[in-house]
Amino acid sequence: AIMRMRPFVLAVVCLGAAASTSSAQTARPAAANPFGEPTRASTSHLTVESTISHTTVAPGARVTMAVDVTPRRTMHVYAPGKHDYQVVSLNIAPEPWLRADATKYPASESYHFEPTNETIPVYSKPFRLTREVIILDTPEAKQQLAGQSSVTLAGVLEYQACDDKLCYQPTKVPVRFTVTMKP
Secondary structure, eight states, X not given: OOOOOOOOOOOSOOOOTTXXXXXXXXXXXXXXXXXXXOEEEEOSSEEEEEEESOSEEXXXXXXXXXXXXXXXXXXXXXXXXXXXXXXXXXXXXXXXTEEEOOOBOOOOEEEEEGGGTEEEEEEOXXXXXXXXXXXXXXXXXXXXXXXXXXXXXXXXXXXXXXXXXXXXXXXXXXXXXEEEEOO
């Protein structure tokens, strides 16, 4: 049976067993990844390397969270478009001192799904999603951040993966960074 899911967005951090994460990091040349060293996670459908543009921030700072996603052979995840499948998304946990801009998506590819005779925008090759967040510089935000030496920027990568025969249950991969606060 083919499982179809309607798109939904959930902005909470899920630390379930769906993904295994590793704090082991692999160094990359600066030219290949200006965001620094990644944190890796893996599921049965794909691998994820999450990175952040700055590890030290101050009120008013813009920080870019990025996830590099590599689908496993024969797998794909859904890109934005006109369909009812769950689009891969990078959701940021809400904080009163944080504003998150919209996710930036790369160009997708068209995939023809034979069992339903549909052509759908997907990602089946490695791709990167980015999301800018702003540490607010308001009196309220400064009050909430007062005395904190660090804050955690957290979220979740959500997706529904499919292969050429069927679609799998939606999956969540936690994304989490602790950044140092400047006065």
